[in-house]
Amino acid sequence: MSLQQTASAIAGPRKGAGNPFRWQFVTPWLLLLPAFLSLASVSVYPILKGLWLSFTNTSLVTQEHDFIGFGNYRLLWVDDLFWNAWWHTITFTAVSTLAETLLGLAIALLLFEHFAFRGVVRAAMLVPWAMPTVVTSKMFGWLFDGQHGLINYLLKSAGIIKDNVNWLGSVDNALWTIIFADVWKTTPFMALLLLAGLHTIPKSLIEAARMDGARSLATFWYVRLPMLLPTLLIAGLFRALDAFRVFDLVYVLTGGGPADSTETLSTLNYKTLFSTLQFGYGSAISTAMFMTEALIALGFCIFLYERLRRQK
Amino acid sequence: MIYAYSPLRRIGLYFGALLALIWSGGPFLWQLSSSFQLDRELTTGSPKFWPAPFTIEHYVNLVVEKSFQEYIYNSIIVASLTTLFCLFVGALAAFSLSRLDVRGKFGVLGIILSISMFPQIAIVGPLYLLASDLGLLDTYASLVITYLALGLPLVTWVLFGYFETLPREIDEAARMDGCSTLGLLFRIILPISLPSLVTTGLLAFIAAWNEFMFALAFTSSIDHQTVPVGIANFTNLYYVPWGDIAAASVVVTVPLIVLVLIFQKHIIEGLTQGGVKE
Missing domain, CATH: 1.10.3720.10 (MetI-like)
Structure with a gap:
């Protein structure tokens, strides 16, 4: 009697020669394993490691890595550079998300109508989305160049400005120019999301409203907008979370300058990590960023929940 | 549904469509045009939309220099x-x-x-x-x-x-x-x-x-x-090579x-x- 037979004799009778039952149970998780391994090692582990690092004075310059409790966070609390970047990031997120949502809604409503060449316009909307952000940054750097930029030329020709405006090199304009570039890059995607949302609204509702004598504006305000609100809020949330992490645009267009006027949390964080090599302090900035993001998401969720509840 | 729009509405639609088209395609078209223009043409006071004289020097630079x-x-x-x-x-x-x-x-x-x-x-x-x-x-x-x-x-x-x-x-x-x-x-x-x-x-x-x-x-x-x-590291010592970047x-x-x-x-x-x- 082999060992297996002995074992099965003890365990009692089982169906089949192999062990189909156990395989049926294990296979699904085996297939999920590569994905779990990848996400655990590249996402979960670094997040936890980052949390730990934020309580240490790890630095690649001094080669220290001692536990210092809340030391980094105490420093962060009084760090003007951090709060400066925090406010820029909040401003950037709020203004760009709002502008992209409104503009995206307008374009979605336009693309919802029937006209010739609609497909061409819709295809053109994918160009900004597909373009690498670094290319977008360089492109806007050239368009908004202070001396030879096309924007200055066009505005001067139209008589809107008299002299060249230093869009990216002046403390007053740089952040707004970056916001403009971001709006250009991400509005089309927002529009396509909202367009898909518009298509899910039953046509009968709109027709019923028209029958009752509602004009376009009224139909929009009382039928389409309320129906679209969940999509609008969810799309807005995703956009806001994404905008909050803005890095490529700022890093390539201004590097955070002039005079830190466009420094955002991601760029400040990156410089703390890779220019000054303070991995402990840099990780504290990441954690603070993370908490701010969680608060934004929570705010959106509460708002969404309240709206949906009131509608019912 | 009937798609009979009033003439005014139709004009508005096409105007909006044109704006959306220029908004999303325009900047890239300017980049395309810039990539075929000589550096001295790009830095004159009045930019040209159509590249004249037409040049591929920026594309050559990409391969030879960069x-x-x-x-x-x-x-x-x-x-x-x-x-x-x-x-x-x-x-x-x-x-x-x-x-x-x-x-x-x-x-x-x-x-x-x-x-x-x-x-x-x-x-x-x-x-x-x-x-x-x-x-x-x-x-x-x-x-x-x-x-x-x-x-x-x-x-x-x-x-x-x-x-x-x-x-x-x-x-x-x-x-x-x-x-x-x-x-x-x-x-x-x-x-x-x-x-x-x-x-x-x-x-x-x-x-x-x-x-x-x-x-x-x-x-x-x-x-x-x-x-x-x-591309992010594309800078020359004394000036920004906009033509090369565009290419x-x-x-x-x-x-x-x-x-x-x-x-x-x-x-x-x-x-x-x-x-x-x-």
Whole structure:
């Protein structure tokens, strides 16, 4: 009697020669394993490691890595550079998300109508989305160049400005120019999301409203907008979370300058990590960023929940 | 429904459409035009929209001075490998969640999605230390491994959504014919999911092709730096080479635009399915 037979004799009778039952149970998780391994090692582990690092004075310059409790966070609390970047990031997120949502809604409503060449316009909307952000940054750097930029030329020709405006090199304009570039890059995607949302609204509702004598504006305000609100809020949330992490645009267009006027949390964080090599302090900035993001998401969720509840 | 718009409304529509077209296509067309103009034409006080005289010197500069083809080569390797791995690992996971008996599958999907919500700047530092310990800095592997994890959530979600639309009768018929679980995936499900695989793969490819921050942090030589890092470092000593930059932009963006236009219908569907249907 082999060992297996002995074992099965003890365990009692089982169906089949192999062990189909156990395989049926294990296979699904085996297939999920590569994905779990990848996400655990590249996402979960670094997040936890980052949390730990934020309580240490790890630095690649001094080669220290001692536990210092809340030391980094105490420093962060009084760090003007951090709060400066925090406010820029909040401003950037709020203004760009709002502008992209409104503009995206307008374009979605336009693309919802029937006209010739609609497909061409819709295809053109994918160009900004597909373009690498670094290319977008360089492109806007050239368009908004202070001396030879096309924007200055066009505005001067139209008589809107008299002299060249230093869009990216002046403390007053740089952040707004970056916001403009971001709006250009991400509005089309927002529009396509909202367009898909518009298509899910039953046509009968709109027709019923028209029958009752509602004009376009009224139909929009009382039928389409309320129906679209969940999509609008969810799309807005995703956009806001994404905008909050803005890095490529700022890093390539201004590097955070002039005079830190466009420094955002991601760029400040990156410089703390890779220019000054303070991995402990840099990780504290990441954690603070993370908490701010969680608060934004929570705010959106509460708002969404309240709206949906009131509608019912 | 009747699409008889009043003339005024019709004019408004076409005007809006024109604005949307200029808004999204205009900046890139200017980049295209700039790439064929001489530097001295670009820096005169009055820019020309049509390149005259026409020149390809910026494209020559890309190859001769900047060795730009090396960045493209690196990007193609990194993005292709990322796409392949993403599709393979993502398909296994999506298949398991959609077709096999996984307890709490929506919990698993939710976890996968919420992992993609972490800010990437929060993982770049610890990953850098890890890559440095493993001797993976300035390698393709560090980038591919990172991009795989960044791309997986979207790929898994989109493929899961597609697999869910396939009728269950297929599974039963295949099982009856003695198909194993993996046989069901590789011989039946994947072949009929080809359209979805192509668009999902394209999304993963574009994401890897465009990624900047990790490439900037992990690679340090032209042997492994990707296109975005190459373009970001495009500066001459005394002036900004706008013409060369424009040419590089055209070279790396046109293939993407062509691909996106070919697959636009599927891409829009793939991208929007998560955001709209619940």
